[in-house]
Amino acid sequence: MTSPGVRPQPVPGSGRADFPGCSLIAGAPECDCPAVAHLLDDQALEARARGMFVWQQKAPPAGRAAARRGIDGLLAHARGRGPSALVAELLRMAVLVRVMDEDAANLVEIDGLLNAYGELAELSGDACWLAEVAVLRAHRAVIFDHGDAALPDTAAALAILADVAPPGPGEQGVVRSARMSRTLNGLLLVLLKLGAHELADEVSQRAVTVAESGSGPIDRLIHQLNRVRLQLSWALRLERGGRDAAAATRFVAAAQIAHIAERLWTDARDRHVGAGLPPVDECIVVGTAYAMHHPGPQHLSRLAHLGRAAFLLDDRILLAIAASRCHMTAGRPHDAVRALEPLRAELADRDGPEPLLALALHREFAKVEGAARGGVPRSPGLEHYAAALEDELWALREARLVALRSHSEHHRLTREHGAVAAQALQDPLTGLPNRRALDLRLAEEIAAPTSQPCIVALIDLDRFKDVNDARSHAAGDRVLRAVASCLRTALRAPDMVARYGGDEFVVVMPATPLPVARAALVRAAESVAALPEDVAAGVTMSVGVVRAPLDADPSAALAGADAAMYRAKHQGGNSVVIGAVPTGDMPAGPVERTGRLRKVASL
Numbered sequence: 001m002t003s004p005g006v007r008p009q010p011v012p013g014s015g016r017a018d019f020p021g022c023s024l025i026a027g028a029p030e031c032d033c034p035a036v037a038h039l040l041d042d043q044a045l046e047a048r049a050r051g052m053f054v055w056q057q058k059a060p061p062a063g064r065a066a067a068r069r070g071i072d073g074l075l076a077h078a079r080g081r082g083p084s085a086l087v088a089e090l091l092r093m094a095v096l097v098r099v100m101d102e103d104a105a106n107l108v109e110i111d112g113l114l115n116a117y118g119e120l121a122e123l124s125g126d127a128c129w130l131a132e133v134a135v136l137r138a139h140r141a142v143i144f145d146h147g148d149a150a151l152p153d154t155a156a157a158l159a160i161l162a163d164v165a166p167p168g169p170g171e172q173g174v175v176r177s178a179r180m181s182r183t184l185n186g187l188l189l190v191l192l193k194l195g196a197h198e199l200a201d202e203v204s205q206r207a208v209t210v211a212e213s214g215s216g217p218i219d220r221l222i223h224q225l226n227r228v229r230l231q232l233s234w235a236l237r238l239e240r241g242g243r244d245a246a247a248a249t250r251f252v253a254a255a256q257i258a259h260i261a262e263r264l265w266t267d268a269r270d271r272h273v274g275a276g277l278p279p280v281d282e283c284i285v286v287g288t289a290y291a292m293h294h295p296g297p298q299h300l301s302r303l304a305h306l307g308r309a310a311f312l313l314d315d316r317i318l319l320a321i322a323a324s325r326c327h328m329t330a331g332r333p334h335d336a337v338r339a340l341e342p343l344r345a346e347l348a349d350r351d352g353p354e355p356l357l358a359l360a361l362h363r364e365f366a367k368v369e370g371a372a373r374g375g376v377p378r379s380p381g382l383e384h385y386a387a388a389l390e391d392e393l394w395a396l397r398e399a400r401l402v403a404l405r406s407h408s409e410h411h412r413l414t415r416e417h418g419a420v421a422a423q424a425l426q427d428p429l430t431g432l433p434n435r436r437a438l439d440l441r442l443a444e445e446i447a448a449p450t451s452q453p454c455i456v457a458l459i460d461l462d463r464f465k466d467v468n469d470a471r472s473h474a475a476g477d478r479v480l481r482a483v484a485s486c487l488r489t490a491l492r493a494p495d496m497v498a499r500y501g502g503d504e505f506v507v508v509m510p511a512t513p514l515p516v517a518r519a520a521l522v523r524a525a526e527s528v529a530a531l532p533e534d535v536a537a538g539v540t541m542s543v544g545v546v547r548a549p550l551d552a553d554p555s556a557a558l559a560g561a562d563a564a565m566y567r568a569k570h571q572g573g574n575s576v577v578i579g580a581v582p583t584g585d586m587p588a589g590p591v592e593r594t595g596r597l598r599k600v601a602s603l
Contacts, residue, residue: 131157151400155403180210235251262279432499438506457546458564492520525574541573
């Protein structure tokens with residue numbers, strides 16, 4: 001079957017068109033997707049990358065490295081097509097495959113990719129996307145640094161998501177629901193690693209609500225499975241703190257949620273591959289939850305089978321503890337020790353921060369090892385030390401919870417203050433920066449220590465007065481919004497487009513050569529001229545452009561651009577004219593004819 005978005009190629013001698021999938025997933029040592037990327041559209045490229053991303057999670061180290069190279073190759077190809085949602089998604093995957101690998105040698109690459117992903121999120125202004133960036137940064141910090149280093153970004157994500165409205169109906173609502181669901185899920189996993197179970201429970205419940213409102217059975221299943229993980233981790237943490245009754249309640253909750261997950265698992269599996277084994281025999285989290293709720297030898301063969309498919313470290317820890325408790329219930333402490341020993345040795349060889357659940361495994365091992373040695377009691381001094389250490393760890397956890405809530409509230413207040421400040425610098429009609437914001441940016445760019453001066457362009461709409469007179473001022477407002485949106489889309493991300501007043505706009509292009517600026521403004525003018533009549537009422541643009549010398553007076557740069565714009569206007573409009581800043585700077589040469597624009601010589 002041909003993948004969506006693929007331009008199929010004829011298979012010799014078959015008379016039909018076909019296109020194979022990823023060679024790496026099919027068993028080859030390397031991925032061939034970058035080599036065939038030119039034959040794939042964005043949808044197919046993303047599908048290839050997503051397939052590799054899922055596959056590599058269960059792959060050996062060589063396979064994970066090959067998948068990372070494949071995703072990197074697709075990202076490089078997508079970047080050649082220009083900024084897009086595909087580039088953003090591939091950046092996210094490229095970050096995650098490196099973070100999940102937990103290799104500190106990748107930190108420089110991780111930070112570079114994270115910065116690029118964060119820049120796209122900032123440009124979009126999408127709150128949920130910004131929260132996802134914060135979650136990724138927190139995930140990176142909790143894996144490679146001390147847990148407290150993840151607190152600011154975790155709190156930022158909590159604060160941002162608290163203000164994000166639930167996704168609405170329709171196709172766009174489904175897209176937003178998927179992003180929000182994914183971001184909440186990532187935040188939940190970070191909170192689990194931090195031991196902030198109360199906050200994780202709040203996030204988890206919201207994630208389930210979002211998934212139920214606009215996601216398929218697989219997304220809903222993922223959230224329910226993570227809720228099971230949350231309850232089990234919480235129960236083990238409560239046990240370590242001597243709160244056995246509260247822990248028992250969490251084990252019951254884990255089994256109840258596992259029952260919900262079973263139904264979703266069956267529904268999702270039957271839709272895709274048909275009937276199979278009961279979910280308790282296929283799903284590690286479900287089988288572990290039932291075994292932890294009622295430990296006993298009846299679970300052991302199932303847990304052994306599930307253990308052969310376990311690859312996530314936290315799941316393997318939970319499964320080993322469950323198996324150990326089942327052996328202990330059967331009166332086999334030596335088998336309980338053997339169930340824990342491999343993971344205990346693996347954790348001892350790990351570099352970097354130890355997973356929070358590892359403490360539960362070490363505690364479990366100490367208990368069963370004592371039982372295996374005939375119940376020889378530990379010395380009173382050691383018992384007292386262990387109890388005091390647990391009290392200290394519990395106090396640290398409580399302090400971390402308080403810090404998270406405090407950081408989150410601080411971030412919320414900062415965002416509110418920033419929003420008020422941003423409103424003071426924003427034109428309410430078009431959403432563009434206003435005259436005040438323009439003055440600040442111009443002063444900043446002209447004074448910037450760069451080798452290339454900035455470009456200043458002043459735009460006036462041709463025949464805009466006719467729109468107001470013949471149609472209405474409301475129609476004129478709609479035209480201004482349409483032109484503003486068109487300019488923002490047509491120009492580059494670093495360029496500032498501001499509303500100067502009335503039907504005038506100013507573009508500031510930092511550290512840009514004049515030919516590059518001229519070509520970009522010609523394209524922007526063509527885009528505006530090509531807007532449908534019912535959208536822009538046939539208006540066009542007269543554009544004056546100057547190169548602002550370093551340390552020039554911003555007002556002089558605007559005056560030069562204004563004079564050049566009037567020359568464009570007097571020559572019929574719909575044109576770009578190069579002018580000069582009135583400081584003795586020599587005017588540039590003629591504007592080349594491009595598309596619908598006239599050739600205009602500057603004076």
